[in-house]
Amino acid sequence: MGKLSGIRVVDLSQFLPGPMMSVMMADQGAEVIKIEPPQGDPAREQAPFSSYNGEEHSVWFANLNRGKKSVVLDLKSDEGKARLRELIADADVFVEGFRPGVMKRLGFDYGNVKTIKPDIVYCSISAFGQQGDLAHHPAHDMAVQALAGFLAVNDGADGAPVVPGAASADLASGLTALSGVLMALIGRDRTGEGAYIDCAMFDSLLPWCAHTAGSAIAGGPSPVSQSQRSLGGAGFYQVYQTSDGKHVALGGREVKFAKNLLTTLDRLDLLPLAEAPAGEQGELIAFLAQVFATKTRSQWVEWFADKDVAFAPVLNFREALDEPHIAERGLLVEAEGGGNHIAPAIRFLGEEWTPGCVPKKGEHHS
Known part of the structure; x- marks a missing residue:
């Protein structure tokens, strides 16, 4: 039921x-x-x-x-x-x-x-x-x-x-x-x-597009990715390459995350750039790119484990589906x-879900 x-x-x-x-x-x-x-x-x-x-x-x-x-x-x-x-x-x-x-x-x-x-x-x-x-x-x-x-x-x-x-x-x-x-x-x-x-x-x-195309929605010009906070113009909402050719992502622009990471990296002087308008964070992005290039992806995963920063490794689907989180959530x-x-994203507490059978073509006749 x-x-x-x-x-x-x-x-x-x-x-x-x-x-x-x-x-x-x-x-x-x-x-x-x-x-x-x-x-x-x-x-x-x-x-x-x-x-x-x-x-x-x-x-x-x-x-x-x-x-x-x-x-x-x-x-x-x-x-x-x-x-x-x-x-x-x-x-x-x-x-x-x-x-x-x-x-x-x-x-x-x-x-x-x-x-x-x-x-x-x-x-x-x-x-x-x-x-x-x-x-x-x-x-x-x-x-x-x-x-x-x-x-x-x-x-x-x-x-x-x-x-x-x-x-x-x-x-x-x-x-x-x-x-x-x-x-x-x-x-x-x-x-x-x-x-x-x-x-x-x-x-x-x-x-x-409400959160990214505001200028166009308001009747003005179209947004350009590299000057948008959510599209590549912000240091703390950005993808970076690691020393082994893989990638990691910073996925939270809140000042507290920027402060936590920049304090640990001894570059709190760059915090004002993290608060600057998107498109004006080039120096911050360049610094972070240089930092992330010094370790492998797995080393960064271990490094970030005890830090309150919105960080994630960029995984392929095989890696993602093999993550413990998938098993823990029964996904x-x-x-x-x-x-x-x-599994369906919509599930209800106390109700079990099992996948139904896959129908063969015309299995249920006409």
């Missing part, structure tokens, strides 16, 4: 945003019926693969679709459409992630679905929303980040943007869609009315039948 037990979700989404949203619902006990086309969700074919419950599955697919039921439907056929209508009749939530207009052509836009289930909570996830000049423009995560201004500040010291390490627009829309659906379900309990949610990746990501879970899952 979970917080969402008794909620039925019909999910037509694929790849990342929609499946991420619905797996969080499945993790909390919702019955998620994953509607797949005859060829299956393309994420099923994304390497690498691992054995889950005795079957080979994409690790990506397994972690975003565990605990769901897989039903294969050809929505271009009368039979497939009839079966989908049957599933909708008993559903609480309907999720789709196609380009705007596709669901209308198939006969399952909000207006039509509402005639089948009047109190349905219907969520559309798209790159740019259902209306506007960009509505039909094809885009995955990075193109959305580029158009929203985020990629411009995902840059190095040379100012050239690089491919981001996290699909932030995809993930922001998954979280936003979940929030919208849960709000709508709470509202439905009070009013008896369903809702339509037009969740755009672009719209979902944009609020995430990497092996399923009973084999296969690793990243």
